[in-house]
Amino acid sequence: MSVKSRRLLIIAEPVVMLLTPILLVFTTIYDIEQTALLSSLIIIFAMVPFFARFELSKPKPRDIVPLVVLSVIAALGRVAFAPIPHFKPVSAIVIVSGLSFGPQAGFMTGALSALASNMFFGQGPWTPWQMFTWGLVGYLAGLLKKTFLFKKPIFIYIYGFLSGFMFGWIMNIWYIIGFIKPITSTTVVGAYIASFYFDVTHAVATVVFLIPILIPWQKKLNRIKLKFGLME
Amino acid sequence: MKNIFSIYHPLVIFTYIVSALAFAMLTFNPVYVILSFYIGSLYSIYLLGIKKYISTLKFGVVLFIVVAIANPMFNHQGLTVLFYNPWDNPITLEAFAYGLSSGGMLVSIFIWFNCYNGLINNDKFMYLFGRILPTIALMLSMIMKWVPVTKNRISIINNSQKSLGLGVNMGTKKQKINRCIRVTSILMSWSLEDSIETADSMKARGYGCTKRTSYSVYKWGTHDIISMFIISLLVIVNGVLILGGYSTYEYYPTFSGNLFGVANLFAYGLYIILLAYPLLLEGKEEIVWKLLKYRT
Numbered sequence: 259m260s261v262k263s264r265r266l267l268i269i270a271e272p273v274v275m276l277l278t279p280i281l282l283v284f285t286t287i288y289d290i291e292q293t294a295l296l297s298s299l300i301i302i303f304a305m306v307p308f309f310a311r312f313e314l315s316k317p318k319p320r321d322i323v324p325l326v327v328l329s330v331i332a333a334l335g336r337v338a339f340a341p342i343p344h345f346k347p348v349s350a351i352v353i354v355s356g357l358s359f360g361p362q363a364g365f366m367t368g369a370l371s372a373l374a375s376n377m378f379f380g381q382g383p384w385t386p387w388q389m390f391t392w393g394l395v396g397y398l399a400g401l402l403k404k405t406f407l408f409k410k411p412i413f414i415y416i417y418g419f420l421s422g423f424m425f426g427w428i429m430n431i432w433y434i435i436g437f438i439k440p441i442t443s444t445t446v447v448g449a450y451i452a453s454f455y456f457d458v459t460h461a462v463a464t465v466v467f468l469i470p471i472l473i474p475w476q477k478k479l480n481r482i483k484l485k486f487g488l489m490e
Numbered sequence: 491m492k493n494i495f496s497i498y499h500p501l502v503i504f505t506y507i508v509s510a511l512a513f514a515m516l517t518f519n520p521v522y523v524i525l526s527f528y529i530g531s532l533y534s535i536y537l538l539g540i541k542k543y544i545s546t547l548k549f550g551v552v553l554f555i556v557v558a559i560a561n562p563m564f565n566h567q568g569l570t571v572l573f574y575n576p577w578d579n580p581i582t583l584e585a586f587a588y589g590l591s592s593g594g595m596l597v598s599i600f601i602w603f604n605c606y607n608g609l610i611n612n613d614k615f616m617y618l619f620g621r622i623l624p625t626i627a628l629m630l631s632m633i634m635k636w637v638p639v640t641k642n643r644i645s646i647i648n649n650s651q652k653s654l655g656l657g658v659n660m661g662t663k664k665q666k667i668n669r670c671i672r673v674t675s676i677l678m679s680w681s682l683e684d685s686i687e688t689a690d691s692m693k694a695r696g697y698g699c700t701k702r703t704s705y706s707v708y709k710w711g712t713h714d715i716i717s718m719f720i721i722s723l724l725v726i727v728n729g730v731l732i733l734g735g736y737s738t739y740e741y742y743p744t745f746s747g748n749l750f751g752v753a754n755l756f757a758y759g760l761y762i763i764l765l766a767y768p769l770l771l772e773g774k775e776e777i778v779w780k781l782l783k784y785r786t
Contacts, residue, residue: 292515292733294515295515298515312625312626313623313625316625316698317625318689318693319688319690319693319697319698320686322625322628322629322632322689323632323689324682324685325629326629326632326633326685327636327681327682327685329629330633330637330640330681331640333633333637334637334644366629370629373630374630374633374634374637377634380603380607381607382600383515383599383600383603436515437592437596438561438564438565438592445564448564470667470671471674478675478679479682482683482686486686
């Protein structure tokens with residue numbers, strides 16, 4: 259793959275990330291009847307540049323296996339904590355992956371954890387949304403790592419807490435723009451109030467899992483990275 | 491239970507189920523919603539049995555009721571006022587009908603996903619996406635393999651910790667948490683080191699040297715070509731009919747749109763054929779079988 263097209267794809271990622279919400283808003287403004295389908299398609303296409311860049315970079319086996327291990331643990335953790343609704347360790351693990359291996363790896367871990375764990379729970383209309391959102395959680399964690407804020411763990415915990423809300427809020431979009439008509443401030447606020455309890459549970463769960471694993475797992479992953487010379 | 495679609499090529503099955511899902515999300519026309527719901531229900535029961543269907547339906551009915559009640563509560567558009575709620579906001583028939591219709595759409599999407607899970611197993615999914623996204627598909631299949639392996643490892647670690655007197659179920663709460671963390675950290679090191687070994691082994695065997703090939707049992711047959719043709723044709727015709735606005739049914743400000751004109755009935759007929767296509771195939775097989783038995 260040429261350097262030029264790779265550079266193009268690197269630019270495409272943040273562009274798509276910004277374009278997605280704008281497109282979603284447009285579908286609602288123009289009052290298209292098929293918003294439930296259209297919004298799902300937008301989300302699926304939003305993931306294309308990430309997957310394309312990953313595929314085209316022809317990753318070496320050593321670069322993909324740590325992501326697989328993290329996705330397995332995330333998926334297993336989700337299955338293990340399934341009895342408590344919305345209390346899941348996936349976000350915490352995805353954040354650690356993004357911090358240790360960079361934004362792209364964070365995205366892949368998130369998206370794959372969602373897809374793989376749904377292979378156990380059954381796929382649903384939520385699958386592409388979960389893939390995108392968990393991918394985003396990992397991607398942003400990888401990006402923010404370079405900022406001075408993430409030098410202190412407390413800010414990472416805060417990010418984990420906020421990511422729980424981000425997850426719920428993005429997941430709400432499909433329902434709101436697909437199934438509520440007309441969309442008014444009351445209906446939107448109503449939907450967000452309805453999901454508030456679940457979002458808080460998810461946010462708290464993320465922090466609860468992040469506190470014990472963040473430092474030890476990062477240490478382990480960094481050690482593995484150093485020992486085997488991964489992702490250079 | 492073996493269904494007729496299990497002998498078809500995954501691409502045919504995928505085209506069918508994705509179009510059924512897409513059409514279920516495509517229109518709020520009540521007749522389309524009802525048709526999609528009933529045919530989806532029939533097929534789901536046929537594929538996965540009544541028990542699985544009912545458990546999906548339970549979840550669906552709760553959502554349905556929430557949506558059907560929430561919509562008129564928060565939306566006050568519409569001309570036919572039924573009554574006023576305690577906050578003096580009108581509850582309208584139109585908002586209520588829209589709630590019913592969108593709730594019904596939501597339920598039928600869940601039911602069609604039930605059918606999806608019955609039709610496209612992990613093997614077929616890998617086959618379909620393995621060509622386009624080889625690395626991702628490889629990672630997915632590695633995940634599927636490592637989930638049971640990792641489960642097994644967790645129990646091995648737990649047992650050895652227990653025999654050291656450090657079992658996760660023993661001790662004070664603080665000790666328990668610390669031991670859980672210990673187990674996950676042992677698991678991490680073990681899995682990661684082991685995965686690197688797998689990676690090296692993959693590299694040694696020439697991973698990434700040429701294009702990946704994959705073993706598959708799926709072949710295109712005449713029946714696949716015929717079915718693919720029929721399904722594609724039905725999808726195009728139905729798509730044109732629905733997106734062309736023949737089925738548009740407006741709820742606000744008041745109900746408008748023709749539900750039972752001749753053209754509408756024709757469109758519904760085509761929609762039924764598309765959704766019930768595998769069930770029709772199933773019926774055809776049954777009839778052929780009966781006839782053959784009758785002749786001998």
